[in-house]
Amino acid sequence: MRNLEKLNRRDLVKLSAAGVMAASSSGWLLPRLAYSNEGRTERPKACIMLHMQGGMSQHHTFTVPEYRAQNDQIQTAVAGVQFCEYFPQLAARMGDICLIRGMSTGNTVHERARAMMHTGYNPNGTVVYPSVGNIASCELGVADAELPNFVSIQGGSDGDGAGAPHRSVPAYLGPRHATVPINDPARGLENLRSAIAQRPFDDGARLLDEFETELQSTRPSIAGATHQANLRRAVQLMRSDKMRAFELEREPATIRNAYGNSQFGRSLLLARRLVEAGVPFIEVTLAGWDDHGGALRSVGRRAAYMDPAIASLIDDLKQRGLFDNTLIVLMSEFGRTPHLADSGYNQTLGAGHYANAWTTFLAGGGVRGGRVIGRVDARGGAVTDRPVNVQDFLATMCHALRIDYRKEYMTREGRPMTFLTPSARPVQEAF
């Protein structure tokens, strides 16, 4: 017998096949193993993470630098806190928002910074890290849920997104916790309808499952068990009433109008419907923020649909009593340069990449609203109070979601991994 700690999922399935462990009669033994929350009684929290891909200018959104504050800022609902004038509706809801103005993340290469904000680590080519969404799928998801536990919605592309979105991978958590991508919220999950009529499809699916079971009995393998589980999940999904969560047309016109006639608005509406249906983690990506030509006009254009959409999401969740259980996170891969002094083609405010002082916000999910955490200097170039790094930021999300980010998982090779490093600390002031 090898090191017993090294037993991995594959070994477990073998052992169960060998009768060492009682096999689950439902055939769901394997996927179940990867969940830790069975027996949970309270409704777990959910998260909607809005990723502003390309690098969102903090100066044209939620942290207007002092020296140019007089002309284009507006007062928010919280005394002493100003937003850029493009966001009047969110400004009115500042009482629900917790701003983190001291983001200090150190990496200004798009793909790397993007990966870090999702996984906590700079990609190193050796270890593959899961995203916070995959971790949430594992820790908050329900094993037998018909809907996926992590959905990534393409919320639109408006400008230069600087490459492909970060594609989250489940890594050591196993394929069960992979994200399900939605390319267009209006079309929902692709390939969900069979190309043929219901009855022959069902007949074929039944034959396939019998055939699989037989193949598995003589040649058990973790890959085979995973495939059969995927097949069952897919068929279950096709038949499920819960798929109605993807049908935005079921929503009354007033609600749809409030979120707005934009892909981003529809994505947030879909995100809310998914939260309602029990999906614990939804990421919406809005690409296009790599505003090297200057952020002023392009942020104005995006704000026109972002501001009402996010404000409606907050209102809508509140109305349904879901706000306190649903964490909204607005983040990016980094912010933008603070000043004209920067060299090269980044001559206008907010044109270049900047990771030393930028802004994210949290709302709902038990986060204390009306707060501003951290301060930047008058130029907006340096954090003068309460810097927050990538690990602390993700720890804060985990803390809000009641996810233990120090929990140990085993890779297939028996290497123990934790989602975040031991030095990660949540920003307690947010709660």
Place this chain on the structure above:
Amino acid sequence: MIRRYAIAMLVVLSATVTASAGADSWLSFEAEILPILNAHCLQCHGGVHQKNELDLRTHAALLIGGKSGTAVVPGKPDESLLWKKIARDEMPKTDNKVSEANKKLIRAWIEGGAKGKSKAREINLARPAMKPTDVAKLIDREIDARLSRAKIPASPRSTDAEFLRRVYLDITGKLPEAEVTKAFLGSADAEQRARLIDKLLASEEYGRHFAERWVNLFRQMSVNESEWDRDRFQGWMAEQFSSGKGWDATVREMYAVSGFLADKPQTAFYYYNADMQGKFEPKIMVGNLSQVFLGVQLQCAECHHHPFSNYKQNDFWGLAAFFSGTSTPNNPPNTRAVRDNLPKQAPKAGTQVAITIPKGEARNAGTRVRAKFLGGEEPNLDAGASFRPPLAAWLTAKDNRLFARASVNRLWAQFFARGFVNPLNDFGDHNAPSHPDLLDALAEEFVVSRFDHKHLIRSICLSDAYQRTSHIVKGNEKAEAEPLFARMASKVLTPEELYDALCVALEVPEIAPPVNPKKKPNLKGPQPPSPRSQFVKFFRNPGEVDEPTELKLGVPHVLKLMNEANFNTGGKVVERVMASAKTLEETIDGLFIAVLARPATPAERERFAAFVARQASPREAYDRVVWVLINSTGFVLNH
């Protein structure tokens, strides 16, 4: 949860542990104990810190101990400091305590004499290469000896059909076509397996398949997302494989290359080792070189001494120094090339070749490190010429055991789903091979055969170990049987293999992606990627390295295979089989042979026939049969 089950398992299995702990303990430091120390102790008592002067990385260092004396008294756990500290949870001081199960192992190991690994086998590089059949016998001798020692039965020989599909996929990446399968299954030739292996190794598909696997690996290890003149690079590699060029020569040509990408396709290799912007980075190259070609995790030593092995920061940067003058122009694309920035005037004799550790995350930034071979000398380099040819020569030298062993391990894993050392890029004292003697013997054989891939593949494929069925027999279904190769493991088809298999099975030239009726085709702009590369892009997660035993497909992929029209209409195969088969049973067999490369078993024939009989239209029923087969693990796995 996994943990909890693992612990529960221990209740069942701990009896085994206790029973086997005794004078003849099989536990060894490297195989069983070091992984535990690795997880709990080496952060403080390893390469980076040696608190209390205690180093727990090697068996020898452990016996020497630290300030408080020896850590282990063989046979006497209660007098061993290591045991006392761990048993009482005094160590580690973090919350990451050693589990009860592992404590038992440590105690049993000390009681059994606290043994280290046995002495390594002598290497003989002067002998001639053996016949492939003899290498196959050697493989079986070693594999069978380990199995019998572990009292685990081997599964019997595969059927011809099982072997045919497996060897086709492993050597060419393709499924056998229906006609090939029928001819093979109908043949009475006793030597036909050996003949088939030779035929496949002589085919163009062999080179193409291996080249694609290798460039995929480079692409997956790369930090940038680009395909650098991939078709030509892959074509060059395919030719190297097909022509039987030694692996040492191929690797040497990739590392020593200078010149334009337009002239020498292998210069693309340097771009796969470039940063996000396509700028060549010595440190990226060394990180990949060590993992892929030396099988060691040297990249940890970029920033600090390796915590779990003896690699020092100078080992990393010593290799990086060989690439210190290398650059890869990127824009415009026609300037792409690999070159070295050499001094205009001949440098003074004795000028040292060195690299400066750059500012950033690394410790000792600003230090100059001289060019040094890993585990070897600091060569006297001519500062007026490229340093890469000498490095390439060292890397691929006959006596570079790391290179030969890493190459053999990787090749073995391609056929058996796992290496002797796993992960493939983590050789070292901390991670003992499952079959150390066999690994060494095959590495030796690889060297004396002049790094001949075909020779090694032929030998592997001729072995009983490779020709075993993947079906379990009583006694080898256990987890412990897997690293001992008691039966053939199931391997996941790569996205490329899956696409090609679908084309062969459905008997269609390509799987056209579904057309979006709303989108007008752009006739003037760049042409869309080929159906095959679109398919591959959908099925492979970026940033993940292909793992033969791990299915990375998820629900969206399964939904595509189940519901796209391409996979519901039966392809050309249904028409062909229906036209030639006379009975229902024959039709089902014909479809099984075309899609799964085997006839149906009697039970399957009965089940599928009953299914077809229940359906209204035979044509649609057979379409369903094909649909069931391509969606089954019988299709998506190589077993």
